[in-house]
Amino acid sequence: MNSKFTLGTVAAITAAGFIGFATFGLAESDRAPDTDTAAITVPADRQMTIWRDPSCGCCDAYADYAEENGYHVTRIDDPDFDKRSVEVGVPEQGLGCHLAEVDGYYINGLVPVEIIQRLMSERPEITGITLPGMPTNAPGMAGKSGTLKTYAFGEDGVAVYSNE
Known part of the structure; x- marks a missing residue:
């Protein structure tokens, strides 16, 4: 059960990181050029x-x-x-x-x-x-x-x- 909990936690953290990165990238690309x-x-x-x-x-x-x-x-x-x-x-x-x-x-x-x-x-x-x-x-x-x-x-x- 500990391994399922650890694997699930790592997967959730990884997914959150990708979503945050993707959102950051979109926000940067949507800005007008300086x-x-x-x-x-x-x-x-x-x-x-x-x-x-x-x-x-x-x-x-x-x-x-x-x-x-x-x-x-x-x-x-x-x-x-x-x-x-x-x-x-x-x-x-x-x-x-x-x-x-x-x-x-x-x-x-x-x-x-x-x-x-x-x-x-x-x-x-x-x-x-x-x-x-x-x-x-x-x-x-x-x-x-x-x-x-x-x-x-x-x-x-x-x-x-x-x-x-």
């Missing part, structure tokens, strides 16, 4: 914050383009993005249609991702880069061909960064 954890897993050089005029369709097209090229984009509606751009050092004559920040650098305008990736790999001693205006052949615009002149800006002034 967005802070998701953001941490994206490398800093692939996280982009864009301050844009909320009515600018080109900025939305550019953000979509950046996402299609592997960036995690946070869009912030800011009708005064141009003032913010000047505050961070973008020359007034070099303003583009939005301001972005990627891993400590400011990117102003419709800069192609290849140039941003070059900036991330070279890591020059500058504040950022800008593609002035809204060139028709820039990402987010209708055209596809032609060169784009991108400028570096920072403490040492303004210089051509890329002419591609």
Whole structure:
């Protein structure tokens, strides 16, 4: 009789353990993913914050383009993005249609991702880069061909960064 009692007790404890484990596992899997954890897993050089005029369709097209090229984009509606751009050092004559920040650098305008990736790999001693205006052949615009002149800006002034 002692062996039946002991065997029954062990079986009950084992069953309770499995039920508790299964319930714990279900509770964990039913939770929504933690967005802070998701953001941490994206490398800093692939996280982009864009301050844009909320009515600018080109900025939305550019953000979509950046996402299609592997960036995690946070869009912030800011009708005064141009003032913010000047505050961070973008020359007034070099303003583009939005301001972005990627891993400590400011990117102003419709800069192609290849140039941003070059900036991330070279890591020059500058504040950022800008593609002035809204060139028709820039990402987010209708055209596809032609060169784009991108400028570096920072403490040492303004210089051509890329002419591609």
